[in-house]
Amino acid sequence: MIYILFSILLGGAILTFLANKISGLLRDTFFLLTMLGATLIFYTQLHIGGLVNFSIGSFNLEWGVNSFSWYFSLIVLGLGTLAAFYALSYMKGKENLGFFYFSFLISILSMLGIVMSHDLISFFIFWEMMTWSSYFMVIYSGKNVQKNGINYILFSAFGAYAMLTAIALVYANIHSLSIVEMISNYGQFSPALQTWIPILFLMAFSVKAAMMPLHVWAPGAYSDSPMAYTSVFSGALSKMGIYGMILIFVTMISHLPDDTWFREVFAWLGAITAIMGTLWAIAQDDARKLLAYSSVAQLGYIITGVAIGTDLAMLSALFLAALHALFKGTLFMAVGAVERQTGTVKFSEVTGLIRKMPWTFIASLLAIIALAGIPPLGGFVGKWMLYESLINSNHYILVIAIFFASTSAFLYCYKFLFGFFLGQEEKEWAHVKEAPALMVVPMLLMAGFLVILGTFPGILLKPADTAMQTLGFAPTEGHLWSMSVLFNAWGDQVLLRPLVYAIAGIFLFFLIILTVKGWKNTRYVTTKDISSSGEVPLEHENLTFSVNFYQPFLRAVGPVMKHRMITWYREFGAGMETIFDFTRRIYTGNGQTYAIYVMVFLVIILLLQNTIFG
Amino acid sequence: MEFKLFDLSIVEYAFFVTSVLIILIGLYAALVKKTLIKIVIGLSILDAGINLLLISIGYLKAGTAPIFSPALVKNMPLTLENIKKLSEGMVDPVPQALVLTAIVIGFGVTAVALSLVIRLYRHHHTLNIDEIKNLKW
């Protein structure tokens, strides 16, 4: 079945690519059928525990599904399918669609491949396929390819090569590429290898998960790929990094004698990622950039959860991972909808779309509430579990850091909603219509799912729990919530529901009061009708406040943000290029010089012959 | 066969010294002189020096030509010992063969080099190698 799944995706990708030459409709049909077919097969035919293996290049490859990978493929396929529907409408009328759909399907395929690989070599192959297929997406727009594209591919390759080194080391030591064998033999490695293998692996994974020193590719890459793909990119593809990290942390780091340091360092890196990502997100004017930095920040929380590694922390990381896919998918789609309808994604340009694109607004509002972790939605459950786990495992300062990040996150959350949907309704955007249904419905579906998760988090917590049991955790049901009282038993059964109902009840009660009272004498006025010292704003006068939105806050945190990681990298790169440029001057262009080099080489070797060939 | 290089008579010694000197002269011309023609000449000298060196390896004072003439092999069965005995007085033929080949090759290379020099001169109007470096870095 796995073969069929993969061949459907691969064949579908190629067919879609080829069909592009024939007709657009055929291409769309192929694309959709492939995606739906893969999803259908995955959910109906694939059973957990199934394994296939075959041999290639004298390596034994093994693919299979377990609960852990099932959980992640859930994210990939769920988000992927919705994004596929979205993409049909979003990409309509753009160029190189065959290329786009091809890369889309290939990246879905490679992500599934990653979670289903049971051996390192196919893991790596799928990993790289994921890298280049997503690279195609990053450069799809053709803007900033030389900057963002190269950044992305360079960092990804750096990570991939780190992983390749680790795999080579493992292979050289145990002569097997099976992940299971690597894990079971891990204890027999030399102490140096025991430290270095996880570090190398984690380097690879933290690139994809955009962890702090290695995150600089993320904002550019996320914002440059088409939004239909960015939702998958940020929602699912970055989760592959998390997937790997969880594997490494659970199987390797816990066997290290001094794993505490390891965990502390990574937890802190995650927290710093969260803080810096948040701060930078606040400073952005481009919605895509804002969401990109926000993704970095959100992944920071997840990394912290993974690094802490207690039952609750891991559960929260898994839960947040799925949740992040949901809300960040929705938000990127919303940005895509706005981009498609208005043609720009700058907060300083677009305002007041709420009445023009109400459904998009509702979806983004719900997603933002979930992102901010505000109670009635699912985001709170994840955040709350993270805090509890941090407190339970005595990481107090981390709590503060995470809390700071998530409080500051409100700032950019508000900026997102305000920038696009609220504020003055300008005449410039009066023509804007709601996005097509094919774009709105996936967003609303995901947003609706977020609402349901707020009341019934068990829907996701149960598969997450099963996944964790695969990794060797005890079943978490029932014993996790010793300290807290919010969920004193399983999350969806006890007190969360009354709370959510109470919130809904209070809200509705006061909403009704507000609405009914003076119903006849309440009137709607346009946003031009505001109290601005008696002045009547003219049609062309834009009174929306959107430039330097959080200037005071940014001034307050200025010292932290003065240094940008990317400038360091860029200066490093420039320095290297200077060195390279200098180096190639060895080739002077004078034939005689080359001849002299030959003689010098000869003389040097003759002089050193005893050292070299001694 | 024996190791001959350090078992030298004065004549042989002279051969070696001369050939090394010629090689050095050729190298000097090829590496230091700036004119293309001189460089080509240097390379030719280099070739000549090496050829001389090769020849001198096979040189045997008062050796005979390495030919098994009918007169020489008359009445002798063609066994290994006999052949060894016969060839003792002969100059080693292999280096000569080598040199012949090398001379031919050197000739070819020089011809190509000269044609290239002509073309370079046509394009650059100079023979100074320092000025012919369009291709660099």
Place this chain on the structure above:
Amino acid sequence: MVGSPVLFIAIPLLAAFLIPLLGFVWKESVRILPGLVLLYLLYLSLTLMEQVVHTGTIVEVIAGWAPPWGINLVFSPLTGLLTTLMILMGFIIWIYSYRFKNIDFQEAVKYFILLLMLITGSVGIVLTGDIFNQFVFIEITSISAYALTAFYKGRDSAEASFKYLMIGSLSSMFLLLAIALIYSQLGTLNMADIAAKAHLMKPEFKILALIFFITGLGIEAEIFPLNGWAPDAYAQAPGPIGAAFSGIVVKAGVYAMIRVMFTLFDVAGTHQFLIVIGIITLIIAEMSAVRQEHLKRMLAYSSIGQMGLVIVAFGIGTEEGVFAALFLMLNHAIIKSLLFLSGSYLVYHSTGKYISEVDGIARNLPITSFLFALGSIAIVGMPPFAGFWSKWSMLTAAAHSNLILIIGLVLSVSLIELVYYFRVLNRIYFFPKKKEVVVKKPTINALLAMGLLGLLILIIGFYPDSVTGYLHAASQSLLDKGKYIHDVLSTGQLLLP
């Protein structure tokens, strides 16, 4: 037996001389003949290869003079593999350049003669078991290479050719010196014989000879700092010749060098020396490639770098290392040829061949650009393409020998490689095209040649088992020195014809 290894040298040489004659009869035959010859040789080499892998080395004695006196040709799995590769590359290059100089008949005659000579020489370097014979073949290759470099008769190609010639002359000088040294010491020119008797040499002379060999063959194998000629020659030679250089000539040079170092002498420290020199070559070449403005020059530096990588892999010295090195050579030949072939069409329209002139050319040359992209992605070692498997085997070999620093170095250099290849790719695909650029569409046969190479990349990428068997046999045969000596020297104990 289908045919003997002699045919690999005899037939193309004969064909090369026949070409001008046949040209008087039927002009088209000038173009067709090399192809037929190469196709036959390809068939021959493939069958022989199959045979050799299963039954063992074929040693062909020329003119009945048994080793160590006569010249012999050794068709072992290793040499057979390289021969097959070279013939294959030659054949593909022939397909590519079938319409080359379509109008100018005389030029075409020269071109095909030289091309055949180049292939003959390279194949001869690989096949021969005689060291002086090898020298002769090296010279044949070199002279045809000089001529081919200068083929365009332009200012720059003459310059490149002259530089190549200068350095090449030095190379031949050192080779002759080394041969002279060996001959004066051992009195034999047969490689197997030398290998068997190497311990008889005085150590100083052995090392001296080795150093002369390294210098002389290093020039052909493009190791730093002996590779000053290479970028110029690669960049100025016609596109298919660039491919031939990187796919055929360099391979022969590396083979010769490795043969000398692995089989002829067993001096301690050669492996470390190879590793060091390979890494230096790799790093310097890749560094030079980053800021390169000329496309073909960039490819040339990349080629040099790859050869450095191959040398490092040889330097690991284990069977895995040699396997990796051979695999790298194979992949490099295929991929770099593809890059040269497609790259020369990408800059066909320009005189400067600047990288900046390929902007947005993918819209006009979709297939060529795609193949270039495929090659680029493959050569930086991205799975699931061919380059990945060779890089991977190289890494495992290094890891097995505990050379972890080398892994790090090689991979960080790969990052540099990635940068400059992707910069070009981005330009090809995503930069706005300049209005005035009039693109030259590739001919059908060129597309066929490139497509074949692309197909090979995919085949090896998705099914590396298709070649690994041969590579293993080849690497074993390289390392098994005793078997080589035995195979050669046991052929024909007859003293006289």
Place this chain on the structure above:
Amino acid sequence: MHEIIQITWGAIVSFILAFTVGITYMGLNRKITARIQNRIGPPWYQNFIDVIKLGSKQTSIHHGVMQHMGPAFIMVTSVMSLLIIPILNQNRFFPNLNFHGDLVFLLYIMVFGPLGMALGAGQTGNPNSAIGVTRGLSQMAGFEIPWVMALVALMIQYKTTSIVDLMNIQVETGKWLMFSSPFAFLAALLAMLGMFRYAPFDIVGAPQELASGPMSENGGKYLFVMMSAGSVFAFAKLTLYVDLFMGGANNLIILVVKTFSLYLFPMLYGIVSPRYRTEQSVRYFWGWPSLFGLLAILHAMFF
């Protein structure tokens, strides 16, 4: 069903109580401010009059549905925190939803309303509102840090995130937490300044600069609900502080005394203070209050 009725009933009674007390405090604030400024000042019940007047406004306008819902959002926060925070020790008052009162949940529900209202303020299109919101959010990011530090210190020290547990501990030991964890109290107290948005942290709704900021487009019934929510929220916050640091209260009178004495602090501090700019106030909260918070955490970890 019975439970739901009890909760609803409790909610209504608590709401009325909080509303009354909160509004009275506001009135007293005005009175005391006036007295300090050597004025007679309005009567203590002046805010009741104001609220009734706002409620009896005949017309009102809104700029869209978000603004219409804004006051309901903020009401959710007020009422929910009121329901979660136990009003008296051992739940002698209506237990409502306070089942033990989870601090993390409380922290998050406390920002629910302001954000909702901020959305409403945003929809008005009035630049002053948006500026006010950004300032408010920035300031929130400021004062939440010492506040959370204080709470985390408590959580560490007593291994619980439940408010009720913390109250019980104080009842059992007979020692108020403001004495047993003084740094936490200090940090929380300073954070409270920001929470109440009195001077010097009143730049959010500064009437002279921003025309009352986020509320500038709200009048009539909207302002009425907001004002009620504000006073209820004020009472809820004060009760929380009393519960956490001052041993809770055994009956309503003690509660009122304690809350009022606590309320005097931001009030009096505000009267004599000028106004900070946003970044100044943010930096203020990240300065001494956060240092106290850190000390509190260290204190909790090592003692």
Place this chain on the structure above:
Amino acid sequence: MINDKNSQKIVDIIRNYARKHSLWILAYGTGCGAIEIPPTMTSRYDAERLGVRGAATPRQADVLLITGYLTTKTLKRVIRVYEQMQDPKYVIGFGSCTINGGMYWDSYNTIKALDRYLPVDVYINGCMPRPESVLAGFAKLQELIQAGKADGAKKYKENLEWYRENQKKVIPTWRMPEYNW
């Protein structure tokens, strides 16, 4: 029950009481009269004890205070502000200039009688009126509210066309949103 007449009466009493004692003023400092507002509000006269308090925006305000002469340019803004206020709303003309132009009676660009443009509930005489008279004005307004006679807004609505006509006479470029109450 709520529609019951008696209970409606009680509600009215409470309402009027609240409205009377909670006057949030929007002091439109048009002219020199604005200088008298600070003494009225600060400790010497302390209008806050009467429930008078400044409001920041017209949306929140009950009383519009026109302090002093009103230039034609300002009139537009004043009208705008007035129309943005929520019912019930009152206008106090402050100083002689709002009554008859005062010392600007022959100025070309001040309006002479505010009453022609906005429905004034209470005039405070004086040039300038002292705080005492301001307080007296407030007291008068409170009286009117208590009696339910402060119905300027109603008048304005009823006679909107007349007011508009007057307003448009003075303001040449009339560009205002519709006032539809």
